[in-house]
Amino acid sequence: MNAVTVNFKPILELTDDQFYQLCRANPDVKFERNAQGELIIMPPTGGETGNRNVEIATEFVIWNRQTKLGKVFDSSTCFKLPNGADRSPDVSWIRQERWDTLTSEEKEKFPPIAPDFVLELMSPTDSLKVTQDKMKEYMENQVRLGWLIDPKTRRVEIYRQGQDVEILKSPTLLSGEDVLPGFILNLQLVWN
Numbered sequence: 241m242n243a244v245t246v247n248f249k250p251i252l253e254l255t256d257d258q259f260y261q262l263c264r265a266n267p268d269v270k271f272e273r274n275a276q277g278e279l280i281i282m283p284p285t286g287g288e289t290g291n292r293n294v295e296i297a298t299e300f301v302i303w304n305r306q307t308k309l310g311k312v313f314d315s316s317t318c319f320k321l322p323n324g325a326d327r328s329p330d331v332s333w334i335r336q337e338r339w340d341t342l343t344s345e346e347k348e349k350f351p352p353i354a355p356d357f358v359l360e361l362m363s364p365t366d367s368l369k370v371t372q373d374k375m376k377e378y379m380e381n382q383v384r385l386g387w388l389i390d391p392k393t394r395r396v397e398i399y400r401q402g403q404d405v406e407i408l409k410s411p412t413l414l415s416g417e418d419v420l421p422g423f424i425l426n427l428q429l430v431w432n
Contacts, residue, residue, distance in 0.1 A: 242365050244281045245274070253277055259326060260349050263318065272318065273326040275377070282328075289363040292391060295429045296361065297331050303416075303423045310335045313355070320352040321381040327374065329358035333420065354382040357419050361430070362390040375399050385419040391430050 248254070254262065254277070263271050270282040285293065293315060300312045313332045320326055332355035339347070346352055358378050360371050368390070375388050379399050386399035396414065398406040410431070416423030 246279045275323040275325040285363050293330050311339050318350045320350045321354050323381055330361045331359040333357040356384045358383050358386045360388050
């Protein structure tokens with residue numbers, strides 16, 4: 241099953257609070273919203289993708305517990321980006337000092353902040369073009385570093401602010417560079 245995009249305009253335009261309430265009222269459905277206000281209904285992941293997601297996220301959690309530099313978020317977290325889109329990366333991270341600028345209410349709902357880092361892990365039903373466009377949107381909205389990982393082709397695209405996309409074929413390790421100091425992801429978690 242592929243993601244489905246639904247455009248309710250001009251009949252209905254959801255406010256941020258209505259979108260939040262829609263998501264809360266339908267916890268078994270994963271919604272995103274693009275900058276044009278269209279709803280994107282995301283299919284659930286399969287077992288292999290779900291397992292890869294949790295294995296990768298665990299590596300980020302362990303690193304972050306040791307460094308205490310910020311906050312790690314899973315794929316259930318939806319962020320309100322500066323362009324108005326509501327997006328849920330598979331893994332994301334925000335520096336602590338940036339997170340601390342948000343109010344308690346902003347932290348509780350869909351935080352109005354672009355993560356410093358995002359990771360998108362391709363599932364068999366994902367479209368590469370759509371996911372690449374999502375990565376470009378993240379970069380246009382102040383994300384500093386992004387990884388698009390495709391287990392099927394063993395390909396990684398690295399997105400950095402103001403730079404061309406770097407494409408790696410079958411890398412064994414990925415460095416968090418200066419965004420995630422000291423973080424190294426062993427891709428054997430993904431390729432196996």
